[in-house]
Amino acid sequence: MTPVSTDQNAGDTSQREGVALDGCNTLGFSARARALSEPHTVEAARAQVLASRQAGERLVVIGGGSNLVLLPWLDAHVMRPAFDEVTITPAEDGLTATVCVEAGKRWHALVMELAAAGWWGYENLALIPGCCGAAPIQNIGAYGVELADHLLRLEVMSLEDGSCRWMNREECGFGYRDSIFKGALEHRVLITRLELQVSRQASPRLGYGDLAQRVSAALPQGEEVTPLQVAQAVIATRSEKLPDPAQLGNAGSFFKNPQLPQAEAQALLTRFPSLPHYPQADGSIKLAAGWLIDQCGLKGARRGHVGVHAQQALVLVHFGEGAVTELLALAQEVREAVHTRFGVWLEQEPRELGMMPEG
Ligand SMILES: Cc1cc2nc3c(=O)[nH]c(=O)nc-3n(C[C@H](O)[C@H](O)[C@H](O)COP(=O)(O)OP(=O)(O)OC[C@H]3O[C@@H](n4cnc5c(N)ncnc54)[C@H](O)[C@@H]3O)c2cc1C
CATH class of the missing domain: 3.30.43.10 (Uridine Diphospho-n-acetylenolpyruvylglucosamine Reductase, domain 2)
Known part of the structure; x- marks a missing residue:
């Protein structure tokens, strides 16, 4: 250590x-x-x-x-877990493999290693920052794929007594940007490793954004798409829209897309027909939080050392030398503006840790 x-x-x-x-x-x-x-x-x-x-x-x-x-x-x-081993064990027929990855492995590095080796499963989650051990906390997702889709099980260590046990997918209570690790097990366990299943069978998910166009533009005629090409298309799309934290401080989407009961969402859609929305399997409707913020005139707004990103209104940014209180005040301003205009309270995605100085 x-x-x-x-x-x-x-x-x-x-x-x-x-x-x-x-x-x-x-x-x-x-x-x-x-x-x-x-x-x-x-x-x-x-x-x-x-x-x-x-x-x-x-x-x-x-x-x-x-x-x-x-x-x-x-x-x-x-x-901060620094153990980061990856073991890939192909099934006997060679069509699938079980990937065991330790908590400290960088998520994007894992995705690229799997995609380069021709394994399908997580190519749509390329370029998501952070470590594999954190991926289950909010069930990371992008472009129609979530961590939970191919997770077999994960191992947790109790922060009480150091004992370890495996949890299967059902026990993890995964939902949209949610899991039991944001609820009953919040800050009570260390996720030590994940077991994921990947496949040789092509399963490109290109229905989101301009992924399909990007992939076909880069694909030589007559050739079949590979997971690496999909990952590269995802990287190109994300790089255009999202600020690189190494250049501009940010935590990705600062707010979740609100999910409303059908009747409530329909009432809003009658008033705002161009509101982007996505019907969910459970009958609820997910609304694009970025659009709601944009409509409040806050896209690109700057308040001192922090602001709302000019290309992606869901992302709050820190220009440097600022205080976290500035960011929290801006987040509150955004939430109140959206509530006043649309009657919807946005929920913060990144978790707050620590406390303000006394006095
Ligand atoms: C530019 C940018 C783009 C992003 N895009 C996406 C996206 O497309 N989709 C998406 O879902 N997220 C996205 N995110 C959010 C973020 O990258 C993910 O949530 C990621 O999984 C966080 O990993 P981390 O290691 O940085 O976690 P941290 O921020 O370090 O921790 C997050 C929480 O997890 C806990 N935690 C961390 N590791 C462990 C562990 N091993 N065991 C138990 N608890 C742990 C921490 O206590 C904390 O509460 C983005 C962020 C940025 C900055």
Whole structure:
């Protein structure tokens, strides 16, 4: 394990120096925690769980920090899993394979390795930042595919006592950007590894955006599409629309697309016929939150060091040198504007961690 740093004043809450969480969130706000460690094996992670329990300190897991709003002080020991092995075991007939991937592996790197090796399944989820261990938390999804679609099971370690157990897909309670890890098991387990199923059978999902045009434009005549070509089309589309966190602080979509009961959604659609909407299997209707924000005249709005992205109204951005309070105030302004105009409260997607300084 790499103990990155430890707060020398861990027992004294009046002295909040701690360690900087630089690089722990893609929004780029400054934050500090009591201590930070990066275990390189599951065993080392268990040792940290037991040590934290012994010390009576709270333990919080952070991956790539791309779905987090970090407040200035996190009164906890932060653990960032650094174990990242990948094992691909093909079935006897060679048509499918089971992929076992550890928590610290970068999601995009895994997607590209699988796509380059000709395995279908997750090519539509290329370029989503963050680590594999965090992917189940909000059941990451894009372009008609979700993590849950091909997840067989995952292993969790209790942050109470370090014990491990496997959970199948049903136990994970997956929904739209949701899972049991945002509910009953929130901050209670470390997801250590995932088991996914991938396939040799071509199953391109090109129904979203301009994926179909991009793929056919890049495909030599007479050749069949590969998962790598689909991943490359997804990367090209996303790169045009979404800001790169390395260039401009952001946490991807800041709000979920609201899902309304049919009658409520129909009433809105009568008033706003051009509102983009997507009927769901359960009868509800998903509305495009970005369109709602855009209609409030907030796309491209800037408030001090933060703003609403000029190309994608769902994304709030940090231009640098700002405070997280500016971002939270802007988020509230957006939510109130959308509620006033459409009667819909938007729900924040990234989770808040930590607290504001007292006084
Ligand atoms: C530019 C951009 C584009 C994005 N596009 C998409 C998209 O298309 N679709 C989508 O679904 N999301 C998207 N996201 C959001 C984000 O990338 C995903 O939610 C990603 O899975 C977060 O991974 P992370 O490692 O950064 O998690 P973090 O932000 O580090 O953590 C998120 C939460 O998960 C918990 N956590 C992290 N790792 C573990 C673990 N191993 N065990 C238990 N709990 C853990 C943390 O405590 C925290 O509560 C985007 C973000 C950005 C910045």
